[in-house]
Amino acid sequence: MSHFNTNQGCSVLGYSEDSPDLVICAGSPDIPHQSYMHPPDIRHSSIEVSLENGINGSEMDYSPKTPATKNSFISLQTSVLEEIPGATHFELPEPPSTESVSPNHLLAVENSVIGGDFIENELSSREQSDIRLDGDSDRLQLFYENQKTELSEAYRALDEMEKKHELKNKECQEAWRSLKELQNELMRKSMHVGSLAFAIEGQVKEKGKWFSSMRDLARKLKILKMDHIKLSEETLAYKKCVEDMTSVNSIIQSKFNKHIELHEDLKMKVVDGAKERKELHNKILELKGNIRVFCRCRPLNFEEIGEGTSMAIDFESAKDGELTVKLNGNSKKTFKFDAVFSPKVDQADVFEETSSIVASVLDGYNVCIFAYGQTGTGKTYTMEGTEGARGVNYRTLEELFNIIETRKNIYSYKVSVSVFEVYNEQIRDLLIESQPGAPTKRLDIKQSGLGMHHVPGLVEANVTHVNEVWEVLRSGSSGRAVGSTNANEHSSRSHCLHCVMINGENLLNGESTRSKLWLVDLAGSERLAKSEVQGERLRETQNINKSLSALGDVISALSTKSAHIPFRNSKLTHLLQDSLGGDSKTLMFVQISPNENDLSETICSLNFASRVRGIELGPAKKQVENTELVKYKQMVERIKQETKTKDFHLKKMEETIHGLDIKITEKDMINRNLQEKIKELESQLLIERNLARRQVGSNMAEQQQRQISQQDELNSTTVRPPVSTRANITLKTSNENKELTRILTESNFKLPIVPPSGDALMKHVPKHTARRGSICATSDNTGRPLATRRISMAPAKWPLAFQPLTTIQANEMEEKENQGEKFLAEPTHIDSPKKLKVGTKTLGNILRRSLQKKIYSRSSPNQQNTKRVGINVGMEKVRISIGSRGKTAHRVLGSTIRRAARDSIIQKQSHREKEIGWNTGTSVRKCI
Numbered sequence: 001m002s003h004f005n006t007n008q009g010c011s012v013l014g015y016s017e018d019s020p021d022l023v024i025c026a027g028s029p030d031i032p033h034q035s036y037m038h039p040p041d042i043r044h045s046s047i048e049v050s051l052e053n054g055i056n057g058s059e060m061d062y063s064p065k066t067p068a069t070k071n072s073f074i075s076l077q078t079s080v081l082e083e084i085p086g087a088t089h090f091e092l093p094e095p096p097s098t099e100s101v102s103p104n105h106l107l108a109v110e111n112s113v114i115g116g117d118f119i120e121n122e123l124s125s126r127e128q129s130d131i132r133l134d135g136d137s138d139r140l141q142l143f144y145e146n147q148k149t150e151l152s153e154a155y156r157a158l159d160e161m162e163k164k165h166e167l168k169n170k171e172c173q174e175a176w177r178s179l180k181e182l183q184n185e186l187m188r189k190s191m192h193v194g195s196l197a198f199a200i201e202g203q204v205k206e207k208g209k210w211f212s213s214m215r216d217l218a219r220k221l222k223i224l225k226m227d228h229i230k231l232s233e234e235t236l237a238y239k240k241c242v243e244d245m246t247s248v249n250s251i252i253q254s255k256f257n258k259h260i261e262l263h264e265d266l267k268m269k270v271v272d273g274a275k276e277r278k279e280l281h282n283k284i285l286e287l288k289g290n291i292r293v294f295c296r297c298r299p300l301n302f303e304e305i306g307e308g309t310s311m312a313i314d315f316e317s318a319k320d321g322e323l324t325v326k327l328n329g330n331s332k333k334t335f336k337f338d339a340v341f342s343p344k345v346d347q348a349d350v351f352e353e354t355s356s357i358v359a360s361v362l363d364g365y366n367v368c369i370f371a372y373g374q375t376g377t378g379k380t381y382t383m384e385g386t387e388g389a390r391g392v393n394y395r396t397l398e399e400l401f402n403i404i405e406t407r408k409n410i411y412s413y414k415v416s417v418s419v420f421e422v423y424n425e426q427i428r429d430l431l432i433e434s435q436p437g438a439p440t441k442r443l444d445i446k447q448s449g450l451g452m453h454h455v456p457g458l459v460e461a462n463v464t465h466v467n468e469v470w471e472v473l474r475s476g477s478s479g480r481a482v483g484s485t486n487a488n489e490h491s492s493r494s495h496c497l498h499c500v501m502i503n504g505e506n507l508l509n510g511e512s513t514r515s516k517l518w519l520v521d522l523a524g525s526e527r528l529a530k531s532e533v534q535g536e537r538l539r540e541t542q543n544i545n546k547s548l549s550a551l552g553d554v555i556s557a558l559s560t561k562s563a564h565i566p567f568r569n570s571k572l573t574h575l576l577q578d579s580l581g582g583d584s585k586t587l588m589f590v591q592i593s594p595n596e597n598d599l600s601e602t603i604c605s606l607n608f609a610s611r612v613r614g615i616e617l618g619p620a621k622k623q624v625e626n627t628e629l630v631k632y633k634q635m636v637e638r639i640k641q642e643t644k645t646k647d648f649h650l651k652k653m654e655e656t657i658h659g660l661d662i663k664i665t666e667k668d669m670i671n672r673n674l675q676e677k678i679k680e681l682e683s684q685l686l687i688e689r690n691l692a693r694r695q696v697g698s699n700m701a702e703q704q705q706r707q708i709s710q711q712d713e714l715n716s717t718t719v720r721p722p723v724s725t726r727a728n729i730t731l732k733t734s735n736e737n738k739e740l741t742r743i744l745t746e747s748n749f750k751l752p753i754v755p756p757s758g759d760a761l762m763k764h765v766p767k768h769t770a771r772r773g774s775i776c777a778t779s780d781n782t783g784r785p786l787a788t789r790r791i792s793m794a795p796a797k798w799p800l801a802f803q804p805l806t807t808i809q810a811n812e813m814e815e816k817e818n819q820g821e822k823f824l825a826e827p828t829h830i831d832s833p834k835k836l837k838v839g840t841k842t843l844g845n846i847l848r849r850s851l852q853k854k855i856y857s858r859s860s861p862n863q864q865n866t867k868r869v870g871i872n873v874g875m876e877k878v879r880i881s882i883g884s885r886g887k888t889a890h891r892v893l894g895s896t897i898r899r900a901a902r903d904s905i906i907q908k909q910s911h912r913e914k915e916i917g918w919n920t921g922t923s924v925r926k927c928i
């Protein structure tokens with residue numbers, strides 16, 4: 001502590017060596033009740049002012065003496081004494097006055113000048129010398145004059161010292177004012193730095209949001225790209241699939257068409273072939289004769305053989321269908337038939353000649369096979385046969401099913417069998433009669449609308465297999481009326497008829513047929529006289545002969561081509577009307593006996609057979625149903641329907657293909673749009689990055705400009721505008737921020753909340769208030785939540801700049817600043833986020849501490865708000881957000897920090913230069 005002292009009082013001016021704060025003297029602009037225009041009289045007062053508790057000077061310490069001040073006083077006294085050259089001690093004479101100076105007064109003055117024990121010692125020694133040199137008044141007078149002169153000189157020196165003191169005081173006041181201004185300026189700058197930090201943090205946050213949104217967009221973009229790729233692959237696969245399907249469809253369609261054509265061709269061929277076969281077969285049959293007669297002779301039975309009965313039939317010429325009957329004597333009568341079967345011919349050989357007519361039944365012709373002959377000649381044997389030698393009935397049906405089986409792919413047949421007999425001109429259903437206890441029904445012959453004759457109520461057994469045929473035939477035969485005659489022990493007393501109804505359908509052309517096969521075992525003809533029957537048996541014989549006579553009449557009528565055919569003369573002919581007419585095929589077995597005793601009956605039978613064979617039935621007529629036309633029409637309708645269905649399916653397929661094409665086109669459009677969006681987002685991302693860089697750069701440039709302008713202002717001591725104006729300007733700046741944000745939002749960038757760039761904002765802010773205008777959007781504008789107030793934001797290093805301006809402290813500060821410069825220069829080389837965190841953290845700590853110390857002293861609402869916002873600017877947050885940033889963000893922030901550090905260093909250097917200048921001046925003055 002430096003002191004300055006006079007004998008009238010004590011005035012202290014200096015700096016505390018113990019406290020880091022500045023200790024100012026009275027006259028500081030912040031000290032109340034003092035004015036630098038009227039400095040205090042340092043000769044009459046001693047005031048020590050300390051700024052240990054602040055720089056406002058409101059807590060000045062007026063205590064006159066502290067250990068520090070005492071030491072300072074001694075050092076100052078010593079320095080004052082040293083400043084008076086050649087004086088180990090000096091006495092201040094009483095200031096010149098008009099009154100005479102008494103020795104005591106002089107002594108008092110001397111005491112007041114010199115003071116203390118030294119003066120007292122001087123006075124005592126002087127009194128001793130006065131006693132010794134009493135009387136030497138001249139010397140005393142001279143000494144007095146000299147002392148007076150010295151006193152006047154001392155007064156002059158004191159005046160000069162006072163003047164110097166005033167000058168010094170003024171300089172100190174100037175320095176204090178400058179220091180105060182610098183402090184204020186530093187505080188403002190700190191606040192501004194806080195605002196800038198807040199702005200940077202806001203921008204970093206915004207950037208962080210943008211980066212996160214960009215990351216999300218990039219992620220979405222990746223997902224969309226993957227979806228796009230998948231969709232493209234699916235589309236390609238789908239296209240390929242559609243193409244394959246189309247090609248397969250076309251191939252199938254062409255093959256299908258080919259097959260249809262082939263099928264139609266084959267059908268036509270089959271139909272033509274079948275038709276041709278039918279025609280040929282029919283022609284063969286026609287050539288053979290539509291009514292054919294086979295003659296079969298039974299063998300002699302054991303009784304006849306035993307009696308030695310001779311054969312009346314010569315079978316020598318039987319090979320050519322001729323039959324020679326030995327008449328009485330040597331005369332012979334030859335009969336010509338279609339086939340003659342000797343007694344040696346078995347059932348199979350007989351049927352072999354018969355089977356050709358079976359196919360005609362399935363071709364739709366009515367066929368009638370009947371056996372005619374004398375009783376006991378083997379009619380039943382030929383037609384029904386036995387278990388071991390089945391007759392024509394079974395074999396015909398067997399053959400029928402065999403042919404059906406071979407034609408099953410072309411034709412569909414339904415076979416039903418009715419078995420009935422005409423007994424005494426009564427129709428008896430043998431399938432019902434065979435059932436025990438079954439009621440006898442009276443059946444009659446009816447003619448349908450189509451001219452067909454049928455027996456309503458007759459049981460028709462549907463037969464699907466040949467195995468069922470035998471059962472049906474046997475059950476029918478079991479119910480037949482059988483009696484014993486002279487000729488036959490088991491003579492059939494009725495005409496047994498098997499009516500086989502066949503409904504055929506051509507699967508290729510839909511042609512359907514309904515034909516009948518009559519298998520008739522006629523009752524045996526015999527002469528009444530020979531049979532010697534009576535009663536019921538006679539009546540049976542009469543009915544049998546009557547019906548056979550009617551058959552003969554019909555045959556005669558047919559042979560003579562009579563206009564009237566007496567079919568209705570008997571039940572038998574009536575039933576066989578459809579099969580004995582000109583449009584049917586008939587096969588007659590004429591059964592004869594070889595016994596010469598039966599020669600007359602044999603001749604009768606052969607004559608009858610010959611007449612039958614002579615009948616020309618004409619071409620047979622195919623029994624095509626009249627409903628055929630309707631069926632054809634139905635077939636045509638069905639084909640049309642099928643064609644329509646196919647057309648519908650084709651149309652549906654075409655629509656499906658068209659829909660698929662549309663979907664593919666839509667997917668292509670979506671993919672194209674996605675690609676465009678991706679490009680747009682990428683361009684936006686680029687623009688955003690550039691914009692963010694530009695914003696940070698412009699903010700830093702603006703900060704530099706503001707610092708330069710502040711320097712200029714310091715030099716020119718610009719008068720700051722009132723607080724209310726600054727608040728308005730802040731408000732205006734905030735509004736301009738909004739406007740700028742709105743403009744940016746409406747621009748193509750589509751940035752939702754983007755703080756305006758420093759250039760754009762500062763352009764609208766007056767230069768002298770630019771440093772007060774916050775470029776950050778306020779919390780109300782951005783909707784950003786306010787962070788909690790930090791407890792401590794005291795700067796650790798920067799207040800060193802405000803320490804006493806001694807050379808040593810300045811050096812220390814320089815060292816620290818150099819350290820800080822080194823430390824702050826590091827971020828310029830920061831490449832990694834970790835290093836960046838360290839640099840950013842240091843800068844943030846500096847800013848926070850500076851703000852805490854300087855901002856708390858002010859508490860205007862706007863400033864509080866700003867301070868709060870500034871406090872919310874946590875560089876740690878910035879660091880955290882930076883830490884999660886990408887590499888580009890690091891670089892941007894690193895450059896920002898480098899610029900900030902550089903600016904801070906420049907500012908500190910300017911401060912240091914100024915302070916060094918003051919310290920130099922002070923030290924020089926101290927030396928003086």
Ligand SMILES: Nc1ncnc2c1ncn2[C@@H]1O[C@H](COP(=O)(O)OP(=O)(O)OP(=O)(O)O)[C@@H](O)[C@H]1O
Pocket residue numbers: 297298299343373374375376377378379380381382485487488490491492493522523524525591
């Ligand atoms: N070709 C033949 N071979 C062997 N036996 C036969 C032959 N023809 C007929 N017979 C036998 O002659 C006998 C009489 O035959 P069948 O009953 O068939 O005559 P029929 O003409 O039907 O008589 P009816 O008119 O009285 O019924 C039977 O015992 C039968 O076995």
